[in-house]
Amino acid sequence: MSDTKITPADLEAILKLVESAEHLGDFHLKYGDLELRVSRHAPPPERHAPSEAAALPPTPPVAHAPPPPRVEDAPPGRKAPSGVPPGMAAVKAPMVGTFYRAPSPGAPAFVDVGDRVQADSVVCIIEVMKLMNTIHAETAGIVREIRVENSQPVEFGQVLLVIEPE
Amino acid sequence: MTASRSIRRLLIANRGEIALRILRACRELGIETIAACSEADRDSLPVRLADRAVCIGKAPSSQSYLNIDALVGTAVAFGADAIHPGYGFLAEKPAFAERCARENVTFVGPTAEMIALMGDKIAAKRAARDAGVPTTPGSEGAVANRDEIVEIAKRIGYPLLLKASAGGGGRGMRIVPRAEDLERLLTEAMAEAQVAFGDPSVYVERYLTNVRHIEVQVLGDGERVIHFGERDCSSQRRNQKLVEEAPSPVLDAKMRARICEAAVALCRRVHYTSAGTVEFILDQESREFYFMEMNTRIQVEHPVTEMITGVDLVKEQLRIASGEPLAIRQQDVRLEGHAIECRINAEDHLSGFAPCPGRVAHFRAPGGPGVRVDSHLEAGYDVPPFYDSLLAKVICWGRDRDEALSRMRRALGEMQVEGVRTTVPFHLELLAHERFRAGDVNTRFVHDVLGF
Numbered sequence: 001m002s003d004t005k006i007t008p009a010d011l012e013a014i015l016k017l018v019e020s021a022e023h024l025g026d027f028h029l030k031y032g033d034l035e036l037r038v039s040r041h042a043p044p045p046e047r048h049a050p051s052e053a054a055a056l057p058p059t060p061p062v063a064h065a066p067p068p069p070r071v072e073d074a075p076p077g078r079k080a081p082s083g084v085p086p087g088m089a090a091v092k093a094p095m096v097g098t099f100y101r102a103p104s105p106g107a108p109a110f111v112d113v114g115d116r117v118q119a120d121s122v123v124c125i126i127e128v129m130k131l132m133n134t135i136h137a138e139t140a141g142i143v144r145e146i147r148v149e150n151s152q153p154v155e156f157g158q159v160l161l162v163i164e165p166e
Numbered sequence: 167m168t169a170s171r172s173i174r175r176l177l178i179a180n181r182g183e184i185a186l187r188i189l190r191a192c193r194e195l196g197i198e199t200i201a202a203c204s205e206a207d208r209d210s211l212p213v214r215l216a217d218r219a220v221c222i223g224k225a226p227s228s229q230s231y232l233n234i235d236a237l238v239g240t241a242v243a244f245g246a247d248a249i250h251p252g253y254g255f256l257a258e259k260p261a262f263a264e265r266c267a268r269e270n271v272t273f274v275g276p277t278a279e280m281i282a283l284m285g286d287k288i289a290a291k292r293a294a295r296d297a298g299v300p301t302t303p304g305s306e307g308a309v310a311n312r313d314e315i316v317e318i319a320k321r322i323g324y325p326l327l328l329k330a331s332a333g334g335g336g337r338g339m340r341i342v343p344r345a346e347d348l349e350r351l352l353t354e355a356m357a358e359a360q361v362a363f364g365d366p367s368v369y370v371e372r373y374l375t376n377v378r379h380i381e382v383q384v385l386g387d388g389e390r391v392i393h394f395g396e397r398d399c400s401s402q403r404r405n406q407k408l409v410e411e412a413p414s415p416v417l418d419a420k421m422r423a424r425i426c427e428a429a430v431a432l433c434r435r436v437h438y439t440s441a442g443t444v445e446f447i448l449d450q451e452s453r454e455f456y457f458m459e460m461n462t463r464i465q466v467e468h469p470v471t472e473m474i475t476g477v478d479l480v481k482e483q484l485r486i487a488s489g490e491p492l493a494i495r496q497q498d499v500r501l502e503g504h505a506i507e508c509r510i511n512a513e514d515h516l517s518g519f520a521p522c523p524g525r526v527a528h529f530r531a532p533g534g535p536g537v538r539v540d541s542h543l544e545a546g547y548d549v550p551p552f553y554d555s556l557l558a559k560v561i562c563w564g565r566d567r568d569e570a571l572s573r574m575r576r577a578l579g580e581m582q583v584e585g586v587r588t589t590v591p592f593h594l595e596l597l598a599h600e601r602f603r604a605g606d607v608n609t610r611f612v613h614d615v616l617g618f
Contacts, residue, residue: 095223095236095239096220096221096222096223096236096239096240096243097239097243098243127243128235128236128239128243129235129238129239129242129269131235153220153240153243153244153245154243155220155221155222155240156205156220156221156222156223156224156236157205157221158221
């Protein structure tokens with residue numbers, strides 16, 4: 001077996017296969033001297049209010065509304081910081097709302113920096129009009145950054161967490 | 167009406183030139199602004215000028231400017247105490263006003279109930295009749311009985327319009343030119359209505375062809391209602407207004423007073439609160455006017471009225487929403503000079519007014535005496551394909567109509583938009599037409615005479 005050589009054509013065929021596979025995040029191939037690692041992290045798919053939200057207790061995670069942010073602090077017309085380091089995966093807000101790190105006030109946070117998460121791990125909640133939307137990691141890996149403070153409002157597409165895929 | 171609820175921070179739930187217009191009014195009143203924007207509008211002028219911008223969703227309006235949850239959710243999460251809906255999008259959706267009320271966010275507009283009332287054509291017409299405002303001669307509702315229809319037809323005269331009650335798409339619709347055509351066309355209309363909508367009943371209305379579109383600007387605080395004269399919006403194409411002017415070239419003082427008083431009577435009867443516009447058609451044959459509908463929002467063409475009255479209607483609308491009573495009295499409202507507005511759209515008038523999205527490479531705005539430009543346009547702006555094509559409103563004021571028209575021709579000559587086609591050439595053609603210059607147009611003029 002190991003005396004068979006992988007030709008450039010073979011490589012191309014493998015890459016094509018990886019590319020066409022819908023649910024493939026990472027691909028790792030070791031064959032003789034050749035080591036091939038393909039990491040493909042598409043931005044998280046668009047999500048609507050997930051149905052689990054309905055199953056959550058109806059009480060909001062905090063008893064009192066967070067104080068509104070001081071508008072003056074924000075530079076005019078600023079864009080949401082959207083840059084993530086290469087190779088990292090971003091968890092972006094699929095909707096505008098209020099970001100919560102824990103299921104209820106005083107409860108431990110869903111995740112902290114350094115935690116290992118699975119694609120289906122809940123990493124935070126975004127509350128819109130008292131409707132709680134659980135947000136999943138979508139990528140298995142290590143949480144490297146949490147970019148939003150608890151109970152702060154977030155806009156659509158804003159980067160919430162940065163995950164290093166593994 | 168609740169007591170004073172002053173607005174400190176306002177969410178602008180709209181885009182383009184009207185978002186900028188609202189922002190300017192807020193800034194003059196010391197109100198902080200949050201611009202809600204879609205992904206497509208992140209770099210637009212109102213978004214950059216706002217105190218804060220919040221992206222609320224993707225470019226298609228169904229996922230952004232029409233998303234009630236996202237907009238009201240943004241107001242709540244970012245601490246806005248009011249929402250201005252602008253025009254279009256959610257401005258006249260009762261559910262939006264209702265949701266705002268439920269979340270304790272001031273909706274800059276009338277109540278959900280008022281929006282619903284005026285949004286229901288039959289209920290609105292009934293309200294107008296109850297207020298003594300003339301409505302188009304015709305049946306009070308849909309009629310299924312043939313003999314009854316013949317009776318009504320005899321009373322209101324010809325030509326007539328028959329319209330299926332469930333209506334739409336021109337099916338079950340017939341124009342009856344003379345009495346001898348009624349039998350045949352009524353049979354057709356009722357049969358078509360039955361097949362298309364499962365209901366043979368039809369409305370009967372006087373069919374008016376030589377009409378002008380006249381509308382009256384009002385402000386109401388729930389107690390008092392005042393008017394700001396009329397606007398004449400007869401230059402239209404497929405019910406889309408192209409040019410608006412004030413005052414109307416065809417109303418004398420007596421007629422103006424009658425139409426404006428009719429608008430006020432309707433608003434007073436329903437205790438209208440906010441800025442609004444009562445639309446009428448004026449039949450140029452009989453010189454009679456009839457109520458058409460009421461718009462419960464600030465309108466695109468409001469600057470025309472601002473130019474001849476000197477009143478900032480958006481600021482007044484915000485003051486009313488804050489619970490302040492009207493500070494202006496009717497006798498303070500003076501109509502001075504003449505104003506005209508041309509809507510500059512990113513459209514190719516030679517290709518059926520097809521929208522022309524794309525990048526604006528260069529923009530030169532007109533200026534000088536009596537010229538106002540309300541626009542979010544700037545060089546490098548990408549006209550997105552997702553929304554309406556209004557790029558700019560050029561409004562010119564003159565001491566009289568002739569001066570206003572000369573200024574408009576001069577201003578449009580100065581204006582330059584490179585990269586996308588605009589309706590500027592169309593407007594120059596319209597302005598040059600002898601009949602337009604004489605004020606001799608009706609709502610079919612652009613189609614029948616100019617051929618568009």
